[in-house]
Amino acid sequence: MQVIQTKIHNLLVIEPQIFGDDRGFFYESYNEKKFLEKVGINQHFVQDNHSRSAHNVLRGLHYQIQQPQGKLVRVAVGSIFDVAVDLRKSSPTFCQWEGMYLTAENQRQFWIPPGFAHGFVVLSEATEVLYKTTDYYAPQYERTILWNDPDLAIAWPMTEDPILSAKDKAGQLLKNAEVFA
Template sequence: MNVLPTKIPDVLIIEPRVFGDDRGFFLESYNERAFADKVGITNRFVQDNHSRSRQNVLRGLHYQIQQPQGKLVRAVVGTIFDVAVDIRKNSPTFGQWVSCILSAENKKMLWVPPGFAHGFLVVSEVAEVLYKTTDYYAPQHERCILWSDPDLAIDWALTGEPVLSAKDQAGQLFRAAEVYF
């Protein structure tokens, strides 16, 4: 596998080794030993999630103030614009974000460590996203930063109005967000 750095050193783009022929392809999406040895990810994954969304659905920016989740994200159908925002108060990259295009075609994965808010925009007609998490979902600790926060100034490259959940519409501004990392 190839590991590509981002401008935030702890967030990584991972390109799995793909074996393809006229029958299709095979790839190993996760191997604990390989991720520890080659990527440096030794976190234990405890939960797998699968979401399906239509074009222009924007999910995020989500995080948990307790039980923070690291996420290994990939798109298995369609294409997403995936974003990680550093919300670790003592980090030199606090308040900075990185993005990556994840698609069924490019098969890339994004490692979003604990201490980051995460969100994505569906840019294809539909997308299915799988992600492993390092801690369990804890709705009582979940928080949301407003996707359009002016201080973060994320360039979502929207082609229309995003489709948002009520929770995402009510996201907090970054300056007011609870961050305890």
């Protein structure tokens, strides 16, 4: 497996070793021992999530102000542009974002530690996203930052307005959002 450090500390891209031939492929999407030794992730994952979304659906930017979740994100079908925003006030990259193309073909995984907002937009006809989390979903602590916040200026690769949930339409501006110490 290859680990790529992004411009934001601890935000990592993981390229697993893929074994493939004309029959298909196999890879370990997660191995606790290897993730600790090779990636340095010493987290206990407590929940697996699987979502399916249509083209141009944008989900996010979500985070939990208490019980913050680290996420190990990958795509099983289709493609997304995945975004993480650093909400750790003590971080030198506070309020900076990183975007990553995750596809079923490139098999990349995106490690988003606790303290980040997360979102993605679907680029293919349909996409299935799978991600492990380090804490349980706690809707009472969930917060949403507006996907098109002008202070973030995320360069979403879209040619038309995204399809949003009511929750995502009502997201807050970053300047009004609760953040982490």
